[in-house]
Amino acid sequence: MTSRPRSIVVLTGAGISAESGIETFRASEGLWANHHVEDVATPQGFARNPQLVYEFYNQRRRQLLTPEISPNAAHAALAKFEHEFDGEFLLVTQNVDNLHERASSQNLIHMHGELLKMRCLNSNLIFDVNEDFDYDTRCRCCRSAGNLRPQVVWFGEMPLQMNRINRALENCDMFIAIGTSGNVYPASGFYRTAKIKKASTVELNLEQTDSSFDQRVYGPATESVPLFFESLLHS
Ligand code: BV8
Secondary structure, three states: OOOOOOEEEEEEOHHHOHHHOOOOOOOOOOHHHHOOHHHHOOHHHHHHOHHHHHHHHHHHHHHHOOOOOOOOHHHHHHHHHHHHOOOEEEEEEOOOOOHHHHOOOOOEEEOOEEEEEEEEOOOOOEEEOOOOOOOOOOOOOOOOOOOEEEEEOOOOOOOOOHHHHHHHHHHOOEEEEEOOOOOOOOHHHHHHHHHHOOOEEEEEEOOOOOOOOOEEEEOOHHHHHHHHHHHHHOO
């Protein structure tokens, strides 16, 4: 580690929530294993069979809201670092769970949306939701059925707050990817944007994904994240 970073962007993926009990997407028991991505995470899949998509997200929302699911030591370490670090800090997550918020992370962007929100296709208004909803659920804005969808970014749709994310990547001097396989674009390209701007790039994962990270730390996130960010705070 050379000089202490002054501006950090962190990107998290499903791996940071794995030890909280939420399945990752591409591991053998991953969520997609039970469903075809094109059937449950694309606008075409939603148009073809909305009930299957409502049920896919209702089941994940129900699981997220069970008492067994809570932030783990990695979520807590990121929130602690954010509150104690004297530089700029932005946390971008690909995850649609609310574990970062529950660990008290604040400067946070859900680039792929949020499981606990729904959007009215008529008014484009976004509402918090913590129970099942489907085609027959009336929206609070139009008071009619058939308008609501999960506020989640599907494949082929534009991720959220990309301008803000790109500005942060272009101004950071350290980019840290945690628990992501680097399969999904544009998140998978963030480290390249950071590298072009001469930021140092770090990957924390169970296994190696892309060898072009400057530094790689392997192990379960609940062990590697607290250790890494504690050392960063005192660098
Ligand atoms: C877009 C919400 C245009 C839904 C998600 C062909 C080639 C390249 C790209 C494309 C292509 N065809 C189409 C594309 C674009 C496409 C894409 O990338 N497809 C891929 C599959 C080929 N992308 C899009 O469509 C995106 N939109 O491109 O629009 C655009 C672009 C730029 C600017 C403007 C417009 C939209 C993609 C969003 C899709 N929605 N989620 C939902 O959640 O239901 S993606 C989904 O995958 C989740 O968000 C998930 O987080 C994300 C990425 O997966 P990971 O988080 O990385 O999870 P994964 O299981 O893969 O990996 C887990 C990792 O954790 C592993 O590395 C594992 O080792 C590690 N791990 C496990 N346990 C632990 C651990 N690490 C530490 N500790 C542990 N205990």
